[in-house]
Amino acid sequence: MRKPRLIALGVLVAALGSGAAWPQRARADTAATATQSPDSVRSAAEQAVREHYALPGGRVVVSAAPLDLRLRLDACREPLRAVIPAHAATSSRMTVPVQCPQPGGWTVRVPLRLELFRQVLVTSRLLLRGDGLGAADVHAEERDVTRLGYGYIDNLAQVAGRTLTRALASGSVLSPGALGGRRMVRAGDRVEMVARLDGIEVRAAGVAMGSGDNGARLRVRNESSGKVVDAMVSAPGVVVALP
Structure with missing residues (x-):
């Protein structure tokens, strides 16, 4: 009669033994899942870039490169924080640091490809x-x-x-x-024509027939005589007749 009882006891011990392993496996599974998803890190970087460069009427297309598969990060209890300098240069390729801001947290630099339309x-x-x-x-x-x-x-x-x-x-x-x-003078502008010879200066009203900045040559029509002369722009609305 003892033998069946011993067998039953052995079965119970075996059952308890296998059951004792369950909590350990559960803890191991929990430890394995207590890591930060690489996709969440990449998403944080992409979202920060979209918000940083968003403008009315524009489009931001950004994609983060895959992170190193060997990278294992502790799960962050705080929202991830991506850091983009206020005056960051606009480049098709950039790197954005993503931080876990809790004590003892981590920082990962995420490479991105950016298109800014x-x-x-x-x-x-x-x-x-x-x-x-x-x-x-x-x-x-x-x-x-x-x-x-x-x-x-x-x-x-x-x-x-x-x-x-x-x-x-x-x-x-x-x-x-x-x-x-x-342009200091634009075609159709009324200008002051200045003619200088041997220290004598004569001024007359004219109409510019061309446009130009300081030093540009253009044709000007004398309003009184209708004569067209070559002149050089010397100031806004002022031309000097050329010999």
Whole structure:
């Protein structure tokens, strides 16, 4: 009769033994899951970049590169914090630090690819050096400004009355470096004509037949005589007759 009881006791011990292993396995499983998801780190970096560069009428396209699969981070109890400097350079590739702000937390640098689409001014036709710029000369197009290393212009007010320092083909993005000063004289303006000879100075009213900045040559029609003369721009609204 003892043998069946011993067998039953052995079964119970075995059952208790296997049961004793369950809490250990559960703790091991808990420890294994107590890590921060790499996707959550990448998402925090992407969201921070979207918010940093968001502008009305623009589009932000950002994607984080996969993190190292060997990276194991303790689960963060606080919301993750991505750090982007206020004056960070706009680049197609950037790295954003993501922090776990709790005591003893960690920081991971997340590499990102950025596309930043804005409405920029583009030439509507071939423009030559010295040409003035107006509403008919440019139009707005959406471009990825991270690829515009020379900058861009997005406001027509910035080009009104300006001239080009170099020729631009149709479809070229306007950059600050392509713009010269504002024209001191524009075609159709009433100007003061100044003629100097042997210390004698004569002034007359005229109408500019061209546009130009200081030092530019243009034709001017004398309002009184109707004679057209060559002149050089010397100040806003003032030209000097050339011999």
